[in-house]
Amino acid sequence: MGKITKKYKLEETSDEKFKFICNECARETSHVVVASYHESGFDDAGNNCYADWDERNQIIQCQGCDTISFRVELTHSEDSDYSYEHDTHIRNIRENYFPNRTHQLREINTFLLPINVKEIYQETTSAISNGLFILAGIGVRALIEAVCKEQKAKGGNLYDKIDSLYKMSVVTKEGSETLQKLRNLGNKAAHEVKPQSEEQLYTAMQIIDHMLEGTYIIPKRVEQVFGQEG
Structure with missing residues (x-):
């Protein structure tokens, strides 16, 4: 079994804006990161076999309607694509949102429904x-x-x-x-x-x-x- 090392850090935030989908606005809008908790890890299995990852758990807020939601951003050394242009492997960024959201789909207010x-x-x-x-x-x-x-x-x-x-x-x-x-x-x-x-x-x-x-x-x-x- 490999040796797993983890680090945790509450990151500083700024007024920088990012484009994410907003369920309330039903489109991509500008968001700010209200809080971000960064986890990084390293798994050394020995014999030059290792893997590392980065995960950010973020509270985000839409700058159009002020709705608060949650975003997880994850990269892993085993999840990458080779770039012939740069002659290197580029890590894929995996994103999850809570609640889930997609373009074009906007829920109505359901509190008046049976x-x-x-x-x-x-x-x-x-x-x-x-x-x-x-x-x-x-x-x-x-x-x-x-x-x-x-x-x-x-x-x-x-x-x-x-x-x-x-x-x-x-x-x-x-x-x-x-x-x-x-x-x-x-x-x-x-x-x-x-x-x-x-x-x-x-x-x-x-x-x-x-x-x-x-x-x-x-x-x-x-x-x-x-x-x-x-």
Whole structure:
């Protein structure tokens, strides 16, 4: 077993800005590092076999919306690519964010959603953020199923229940046709184990967001602001 040496250091921060993705802004924005804890290590296995690594655990803050999140930056001597231009190995930088984030995906405020719809929504967006595109496709279908159940839509299958949402004026005719397309997307994920593209899933969630806002969020906000007055 090799000898492992570790060092820890709380680094000084500055006003320097870095470009990271912000979930709230749904795009890449300027961030500052509020705090950074640096861990470095060295593993000497003997016989000229060794490895070293650097890890930074950072609290970061978006300079657009002030949202605080967490970032981990890791490099390892065993994780590098050879550069023919510089005739050397260049270490890859691995990044993880908490909460996870991706371009284009912005969650709506879920506190006004029914609990079962809220839970499926959060799991679906989490699956997209983590690149679990088969599970995300199934989640899109499950979201539609959850809304149909909560709205007491009638029908023996999801196709008929979506049609029932239209007849109940929960969605428009165009909206019901779009939901049928999302149903097919979910069917491919569930029955054919076929992942959808990021673009398809982002678009699907934008459509879902529009439906959830119109069905739950906006009516409840109107009631909160204007009360029950007719």
